[in-house]
Amino acid sequence: MKTAVKEMSNWNIEKIRADFPVLSQTVNGKPLVYLDNAASSQVPQVVIDRGAKYLREEHSNIHRGVHYLSQNATTAYEAAREKVKRFINAREAKECIFVRGCTEGVNLVAYSYGRKFVNEGDEILISAMEHHANIIPWQVLAEEKGAKLRVIPINERGELIIEEYENLLNERTKIVAVSHVSNSLGTVNPVKEMIATAHKFGVPVLVDAAQSVPHFPVDVQDLDADFYVFSGHKMFAPTGSGVLYGKKEWLDKMPPYQTGGGMIRTVTFEKTTYAGLPEKFEAGTPAIAANIGLGAAIDYLNSIDFAAAARYEHELLEYATEKLSAIEGVKLIGTAREKASVLSFTIENVHPHDIGTILDQSGIAIRAGHHCAQPVMQFFQVPATARASFAFYNTKEEVDVLADSIQKVIDVFA
Amino acid sequence: MSELSDLYQEVILEHNKNPRNFREITDADRTADGNNPLCGDALRVYVSMEEDKVADVAFKGSGCAISKASASMMTQMVKGKTREEAEVLFDEFQRMVTGNLDIEQEENHLGKLKIFAGVLEFPARVKCASLSWHTLYAALNNETEISTE
Structure with missing residues (x-):
């Protein structure tokens, strides 16, 4: 079949797919898409395998024991931190705090930075396309402190209106919190430029990187991000893994988020002194297996030429955009000029949940709903959208199956 | 494996397209709002009572085909019933979609509502079918909102 889209980049898709055992199963009698x-x-x-090896051979608590297993577990855990550091190009490994996921990372900063540096009358600047995880922690903080939550607006393509952003920044702004890539629209935001602008006002920036780190290489020093937060389970690692990168100069000034074991230097009933970075922010036993798994996922991404993966994935997104746009009755939500991975859409007179259920019967897994971004749904005046989101192991053939099945949905509801 | 057609039967698709009693009752005695925060389905049920009878019942809101069709068929079914009869239907419907009522073996009054038995095979969609019924039950009991989480 001839299409207008140019041939896909040279990418050994069969070999890549063979690396992911889950992809070879069938769902409802159809190959999983x-x-x-x-x-x-x-x-x-x-x-x-790496997670299993830890559980089989190394499972024990880290940073505690002098015994063999604990030392091996600690070494593996800290090696994972070192891999994270290199992967995002942090200056130091101790600037990489392991968290349960992006949500916990944002909460950590809102709680710790927020309670120290945000006061009555101050302003917190987020954007209209944020995931609830990058809205509610700031809303709660603003309420508690008598600060004001302000919102960078978006245009009808789902892009931030940058002129408005610049007008919203002022001497009362205490932090900017913005996503690198929107989870509901796929928009890639110009965070490097936005950070530079915020820094002119002396304002630090937190970047919700949940949807960027899995899709293209990032360099936190080049971006000059003050905080950069992401989840492991969206980047080919287990749930429970995740990272808050923070510049040392900020993390050093911030009080602990949770307290307890592992984050102390000395404890008496009168006074406790805290450990340095990163332990200060890692109270309690962390998700050791999951974070070692995150380290292994980074090794994997380095082994496959991640930049080439990103190019391939982007071509796939363009192909899917073209295919779905051509179906009568399908409307794309989020048509930014710079996009990554995400294709949100609606079908005329069909609710996204019905789309989701019918596609599932064809073995296709998509998300239907508000994507934890209800303000985005309100902006586009839809109750929900259907969302297909891609990774470098997806194929053009899968996009074709998606398009055919969407046509089936339209036929059922005709 | 259950077939998709068990869920999206012609009757359901037709009620989705042309929902019955899809309107406000401006002078309703009772109204209640039903929300499914997981999927964003939101509807309001209006009830006008005459003594112990449901004289009129209607609904407005947005939702998927299953929730809309279920609300539509519910209004047709309970109109003219006593409150007690309506609550029996609520109970039977709820038990049917959660697998606690064998509609073929056990006595029930569900009639054409049996079409929703197929939803049992789609666990993620059970709440879509039952949202309007929970909302009606709330209205009949003078509660103003419910949430199926």
């Missing part, structure tokens, strides 16, 4: 990567991406065999 997994297009819900923005919710959780799949896990390659090497990551599964």
Whole structure:
């Protein structure tokens, strides 16, 4: 079949797919077409093996024991931190705090930075396309402190209106919190430029990187991000893994988020002194297996030429955009000029949940709903959307199956 | 494996397209709002009572085909019934879609509502079918909102 889209980049898709055991199964009698990567991406065999090796041979608590297993577990855990550091190009590994996921990372900063640096009358600047995880922690903080939550508006393509952003920044702004890539629209925001603008006002910026880190290489020093937060389960690692990168100069000034074991230097009933970075922010036993798995996922991404993966995935997104746009009755929600991975859409007179159920019967996994971004749904005046989101292991053939099945949905409801 | 046609039967698709009693009752005695925060389905049920009878019942809101069709068929079914009869139907419907009522073996009054038995095979969609019924039950009991979480 001839299409207007140019040939896909040279990418050994069969070999890549073979790395992900989940992809070879059938669902409802059809080959699984997994297009819900923005919710959780799949896990390659090497990551599964690494987690299993920890559980089989190294399982024990870290940073505590002088015994063999604990030392091996600690070494593996800290090696994972070192891999994270190199992957996002942090200056130091201790600037990479392991968290349960992006949500916990944002909450950590809102709680710790927020309670120290945000006061009555101050302003917190977020955007109209944020995931609830990057709205509610700030809303709660603003309410508690008598601060004001302000919102960078978006245009009808789903892009931030940058002129408005610049007008919203002022001497009362205490932090900007914005997503790198929108989970509901796929928009890639110009965070590097936005950070530079905020820094002119002396304002630090938190970037919700949940949807960027899995899709293209990032460099936190080049971006000059103050905080950069992401989840492991969206980047081919297990749930429970995740990272808050923070510049040391901020993290050093911030009080602990949770307190307890592992984050102390000395404890008496009169006074406790805290450990340095990163332990200060890692109270309690962390998700050791999951974070070692995250390290293995980074090894995997480095082994496959991640930049080439990003190019391939982007071509797939363009192909899917073209295919779905051509179907009468389908409307794309989020048509930004810079996009990654996500294709949100609606079908005239068909509710997204019905789309989701019918596609599932064809073995296709998509997300239907508000994507934890209800303000985005309100802006586009839809109750929900259907969302296909891609990873570098998806194929053009899968996009074709998606398009055919969408046509079936339209036929059922005609 | 259950077939899709078990869920999206012609009757359901037709009620989705042309929902019955899809309107406001401006002078309703009772109204209640039903929300499914997981999927964003939201509807309002209006009830006008005459003594113990449901004299009129209607609904407005947005939702998927299953929730809309279920609300539509519910209004047809309970109109003219006593409150007690309506609550028996609520109970039977709820038990049917959660697998606690064998509609072929056990006595029930569900009639054409039996079409929703197929939803049992689609666990993620059970709440879509039952949202309007929970909302009606709330209205009959003078509660103003419910949420199926």
